[in-house]
Amino acid sequence: MSNTHLFLPSGFIRAPLQNGLGRYVPQLQRITLKFCKNHGGSRGVRDFIEADLLKFAEANPGTVVYLKPRRHRSACMVAEYLNGEKEYLSCHEYSREEVSKWLSYLTARSGIPVMRFRKYQHTDYPTIQGVWTPFTHQASEANTMNFPNEELSKPIDLQPSATEQLLEIFKNTQIKDQPSDSEK
Template identity: 75%
Template sequence: MSNSTLFLSSGFIRTPLQNGLGRYIPQLQRITFKFCKNHGGSRGVRDFIESDLMDFAKAHPGTVVYLKPRRHRSPCLVAEYLNGEREYLSCHAFSRDEVQKWLSHMCTKSGIPVMRFRKYQHTDYPTIQGVWNPFTHQAPEINTADFPHDVLSKPSNQEQTATEQLIEIFKKTQLKEMPEKEDK
């Protein structure tokens, strides 16, 4: 584990209300542009507002866009998501393209904070038996065997194979149907 993950909260993978199973619901509820009308550090945000904001608003009709001019303050973006989370991004000295890239990043996020994952799988009802996989109860001889193998290919608890059982069931049903057809 690296030192950068020590200060992250830990948790499990969550999806917001199974989003995407029925229809996709964008999780970004509102975005607020805070900028200064005169300061040089807000130039990229101002350029984005003048040229690309209307296209963004048309492409994302479910997202409310607020513009908040502030005097002598550094520009920032505030994204608010449906789950109540807020994300602040300082846009000091960003170019127009950088603002656009960060905005598209915020639009595609779910609003769930970045976290360190505890495990690869999670269940609400944990088992005491451990994690199952297809090779859990297999014979270890299979690892080195060359197939077809005479001993491993034969079923241990049955004299007949499944194919032989199906052929026998088919023949029995054919014999039952034959006398009915002759009686008619």
């Protein structure tokens, strides 16, 4: 185990509540590309602006893109998120592909700073079985199925509930307790 986690700030998860329930709200509010028109270290950012910026803007309509040319300064990106966080990324000597990859990374982030997560619970005997997820005990055939699937859409034949079973037992005892016609 490395000790790199010792230098990370620690905290609890602060995720946007129910993001994706109904519709997904992208967390990147605006991105500012700062570059020099002449400096060689800004060439990758300039190439990205000329070739791929319109495609990026069409693919991310909820994100505002600002271009800020400045003289004799190194290229950088400043991402601002809905939760108020800002992230600064130096793009000095980046190629067009690297700028595109970092921009897609910043777009997919939530804006929460990278941190070592803390838990509210602690145990001296952690599990060796791994973390449970809703997909842990699912059939592997679901990986290759085409959805919607007829078999999975059929209603499940449910067992009678405890209340229904008690009512059935009560009805059977009522029938047995009634005198028959020959006994009358």
